[in-house]
Amino acid sequence: MKPSLLETRALTLAAAGITLVGSLDWGAAVGERWCVIGRNAAGKSTLLRALAGIGEPGLQPAGEVRWLGRPTADWPAADAASVRAFLPQHASDRFPITVQRLLEISRVRPQHEARALLAALDALALADRNVLELSGGERQRVALAQCAVQGAPLLLLDEPVAFQDPAHQLQVAQWLTTLHQHAVVMSAHDVNWIARAATHVLALLPDGACEQGSVGEMLDADRLQRVYGCAWRAIDGDGGRYWVAQ
Amino acid sequence: MPLTGIRLTWFAIALVATTLTILVLSLLIGSAGVDYEMIRSLRAPRVAAAAGVGALLALSGLAMQALLRNPLADPYVLGTSGGAAVGALLALMFGVAMAFGAAAGALAAGALLVLLARRALAASDDASPRLILTGAMLAAVFGALATLLLTLTPEQRLRGAIFWLVGDLSGADHAGASLAAALVFSLVLMVRHRAIDRLLLGSEAAHLLGESVRRLRLELLVGASLAAGLAVASAGAIGFVGLVVPHALRLAGVQRTRDLAWLTPFGGAALLMAADLLSRSVASPIELPVGAVMALVGAPVFVVFLARGTR
Numbered sequence: 001m002k003p004s005l006l007e008t009r010a011l012t013l014a015a016a017g018i019t020l021v022g023s024l025d026w027g028a029a030v031g032e033r034w035c036v037i038g039r040n041a042a043g044k045s046t047l048l049r050a051l052a053g054i055g056e057p058g059l060q061p062a063g064e065v066r067w068l069g070r071p072t073a074d075w076p077a078a079d080a081a082s083v084r085a086f087l088p089q090h091a092s093d094r095f096p097i098t099v100q101r102l103l104e105i106s107r108v109r110p111q112h113e114a115r116a117l118l119a120a121l122d123a124l125a126l127a128d129r130n131v132l133e134l135s136g137g138e139r140q141r142v143a144l145a146q147c148a149v150q151g152a153p154l155l156l157l158d159e160p161v162a163f164q165d166p167a168h169q170l171q172v173a174q175w176l177t178t179l180h181q182h183a184v185v186m187s188a189h190d191v192n193w194i195a196r197a198a199t200h201v202l203a204l205l206p207d208g209a210c211e212q213g214s215v216g217e218m219l220d221a222d223r224l225q226r227v228y229g230c231a232w233r234a235i236d237g238d239g240g241r242y243w244v245a246q
Numbered sequence: 247m248p249l250t251g252i253r254l255t256w257f258a259i260a261l262v263a264t265t266l267t268i269l270v271l272s273l274l275i276g277s278a279g280v281d282y283e284m285i286r287s288l289r290a291p292r293v294a295a296a297a298g299v300g301a302l303l304a305l306s307g308l309a310m311q312a313l314l315r316n317p318l319a320d321p322y323v324l325g326t327s328g329g330a331a332v333g334a335l336l337a338l339m340f341g342v343a344m345a346f347g348a349a350a351g352a353l354a355a356g357a358l359l360v361l362l363a364r365r366a367l368a369a370s371d372d373a374s375p376r377l378i379l380t381g382a383m384l385a386a387v388f389g390a391l392a393t394l395l396l397t398l399t400p401e402q403r404l405r406g407a408i409f410w411l412v413g414d415l416s417g418a419d420h421a422g423a424s425l426a427a428a429l430v431f432s433l434v435l436m437v438r439h440r441a442i443d444r445l446l447l448g449s450e451a452a453h454l455l456g457e458s459v460r461r462l463r464l465e466l467l468v469g470a471s472l473a474a475g476l477a478v479a480s481a482g483a484i485g486f487v488g489l490v491v492p493h494a495l496r497l498a499g500v501q502r503t504r505d506l507a508w509l510t511p512f513g514g515a516a517l518l519m520a521a522d523l524l525s526r527s528v529a530s531p532i533e534l535p536v537g538a539v540m541a542l543v544g545a546p547v548f549v550v551f552l553a554r555g556t557r
Contacts, residue, residue, distance in 0.1 A: 054450065081456030088450070094315055095446045097501055098248050105443045108456060130248075150455065 003069025004029045005154050005183045006051065006084075010063035013046055015056075019208035021047055023063065026202060026212055030153060033176055033184040035194045035215075037227055038204030044187040045089065045158050047204070051185060052086035052156045067154065081108045084154040085147040089162065091139050093131045099142050100127045109151030117145040120175045122168060136163040144172065148179075155179070157186035161193060173197035191232075191243040195219060203227050219243065249499035257498065261509060265516040269293065272523045277531045295480055296415050296522040296536070297515035298424025300487055302477040304514025305431045307488020308506060309470035310356075312442045313463055314363065315449070316377060317493060318551060321352070321474035322485030324381030328388025329355020330471075330478035331410045335395045345420065345479040352475030356467050359384055367449060367463075413484030413537030415522050420480040427476050428511045431469055435507035438462065442503040484537040486544020487514050493551060 007027035013020045020043025028034050036044045049056055051065055053072035065072045067083045075083070103114040118124040121141040131139060140163045147155055160176075161169045173196045176184060185202075188194050194201065194215065201218035203211045205226060211218070224232040224243065231246040249257050272293045278284045303321065310319040310326070321327045333351015334344045360367065362384075363377045392410045408414050435442065441462050444452040449459045477484070491513040492506060500506055518536070521543070525534040 052454070054453070077453060077458060078456035081454060084454075086454050092448050095317060095501070096248075096496060097443075097446070101248070101501065102447070105440060105447075106455060128247075 003066070005068060006185065007066050007069075008051075008063065009066065011050065011065060012062040013043055013050055013059060014062075015043075015046065015059050021204060021210060022208035024210050026210070028154075028183040028185055028200075030183050031180055032200055033179070033198045034186070034200045034202055035198035036185065036187045036202045036204065037189075037191075037194065039206065039228060042204040042206065044204060048086070048156050048158045048185065048187060052084055053080060054086070081150065081152065083152050084156060085150040085152040087143055087147045087155070087157040087160060089158045091131070091143055093139075096130045096132055098127070099123070099129055099131060099134075102131055102142065103146055103149045106146045107149050107151065111151035112149050114145070114149050117148050118142075120178070121145050122171055137165060137168060140164065141168065141172070144175075153182050155182050155184045155186075157184065159187050159189075161188060161190070169193055170196075191219060191224065195240070195243070247499055248501050249505075254500070254505060257500070258505075258509060261512050261516070265512045265519075268516050268519045268523070269297065272296070272519045275523060275527060277526075291421055292415055292418060292522070293519060294421035295418035295424065296519045298421050298428055299415070299418065299477045299481040299484065300514035300516070300518025301428035301511035302424055302431070302473040302514070303484060303487035303518070304491035304510045305428060305435065305488075305507075306470045306473035306477065308492045308510045309431075309435065309466045309473070310488065311492060312445055312503070313360070313466040313470060314367070314377060315446065317496070318378055318489065318548065319381075320486060320489035320548075321470065321477075322483060323378070323385060323489065323548065324359055325384030325386075325388050326352050326355045326359070326471055326474045327478050327483040327485065328385045328392065329353075329358075330475040331483045332388050332391045332395065333475070334479055335392060335410065339395070339399055345423075345476065348479035349472055349475035352471040352478065353468065355384060355388060356471035356474075360463070360467060408535045408537070409482035411483060411537075412535055412541060413478075413482035414535045415481050415518075415525075416533055418481045420476070424476055424480050427473065428514075431473055432507050432511050434465075434469060436504060438465065439502065439504035439507060442466075446503075482537060484518070484540055486540050486548065487518055489551075490544050490547050491517055493547070 004027045008024050011024040012022055036047060038044050046056060046059060050061055067075065115124060118127055121144055123141045123145060126134065126138055126142060134142065144160055161172050164172060173193060176197050198215050201213065201215050203218060203223065221232045221234060233244050233246055235242045235244060273285050273289055274280055276289055306321045307319065310321060311317055330348040330352035334348040337344050337347020359381055362380050389411060396407050441457050444455050444457050445462055453459050492510055495506055495509055495513060500509055521539045522536045525536045525539045528534060
């Protein structure tokens with residue numbers, strides 16, 4: 001059997017004495033798009049970073065994260081770059097560089113054409129712009145293209161639509177559904193966007209427990225209430241079911 | 247707009263031509279006029295030293311900016327040149343080779359800065375005002391140490407305070423070594439251009455792209471420190487060349503390390519030769535210390551960059 005692209009074995013993440021993720025056994029395969037949900041400070045970013053193989057100060061991880069069956073710590077940096085790509089919440093640009101050049105130096109394994117990616121993310125017009133001059137939303141779509149152009153099959157995206165307007169949130173969701181050769185793990189807060197963009201949900205509960213399943217079975221009023229601590233109502237409309245926090 | 251292709255070629259030709267023009271003017275202009283013997287024995291070594299030191303300082307600045315991911319980094323502002331001056335003074339007092347002392351002092355100062363800034367560097371972000379202030383305090387400490395050393399040992403063989411604190415090209419030597427070192431350093435930066443471009447995106451981003459960030463940073467630290475140390479051994483602690491030159495090139499649209507790595511030494515050589523020409527012709531026959539002239543140009547530039555919010 002082929003080892004799955006990403007899996008965790010008894011992964012436990014604790015920071016400042018609080019268990020964020022308790023003994024998580026889980027995995028993501030090619031073609032799946034997982035969305036991690038949880039309250040603020042529930043550990044979504046921490047988990048995504050751990051899945052990307054990046055440490056954090058003050059974090060004591062236990063258990064294992066494996067890519068293709070091999071623990072992340074055993075991967076040389078150069079090989080890891082062709083397996084996983086990570087989108088941080090914020091880009092921290094300091095030096096001028098054009099979008100086109102940014103994508104050029106971010107390419108590790110030639111797989112996607114940079115201009116096609118930019119076009120799919122409505123960022124083609126930004127190709128010759130300096131990254132220092134982009135708006136938050138534009139920079140984030142460029143960062144998504146940058147992540148994909150790296151050529152890694154595992155995409156770890158920390159809040160990929162945090163700065164997008166409604167039209168661009170839709171566009172990013174549509175783009176994500178075209179990534180058949182990738183496994184995507186992302187975080188987001190908009191439940192209706194998640195229903196559209198994700199195939200599976202991993203919920204982080206306040207006590208460090210985790211629940212996982214397909215998006216259809218995970219999005220229900222009881223569970224959402226346990227995750228977020230507020231009541232939810234489902235509204236069935238012509239395009240499907242919509243969730244409203246009460 | 248970034249400079250690429252044919253426009254970059256024209257820019258490079260213009261820069262090299264300017265450098266050569268300044269070189270010729272520097273050789274021809276002087277208090278004794280155009281006298282072949284004078285040019286050969288006195289002016290040429292000094293102009294060559296100015297070119298070599300300028301190139302080294304500019305490259306040192308370029309490397310430190312990549313190392314610290316801060317466009318305001320400069321070996322003088324961050325205390326590396328000061329460390330080199332203290333190292334050189336100690337070496338002279340204890341009868342060790344001065345260049346060795348300068349290199350050791352620069353390495354120590356550079357390592358100390360990276361150590362103090364390690365948390366900011368590790369967290370791939372943004373504590374850069376703190377970083378610059380830390381460097382400025384290091385520079386102040388080394389300036390004070392150099393002053394104390396000079397006061398405690400009023401010996402003839404130590405050069406004056408002006409040389410060690412602001413830099414001076416009169417009687418500068420090691421021109422050949424400076425030029426050769428600048429050439430080597432420039433080539434090293436060109437070889438590592440891709441990794442450096444990735445490091446400029448952030449240490450975490452570079453790591454995620456598969457770069458060995460620690461090794462690259464160590465290389466940049468050693469290169470930048472040795473370049474600053476050699477420059478100080480030759481012409482004292484001249485400041486701001488490393489800040490002004492890469493910044494000006496970036497403003498002109500040169501963004502890639504591959505291009506910056508070889509244009510920067512030309513820019514540095516041109517700038518310091520021009521500053522030297524100015525410092526010895528403005529109040530001729532009195533020679534002004536070139537470091538003071540550079541600081542008069544460089545410090546306002548630094549303030550402008552800071553005010554424009556380069557962060």
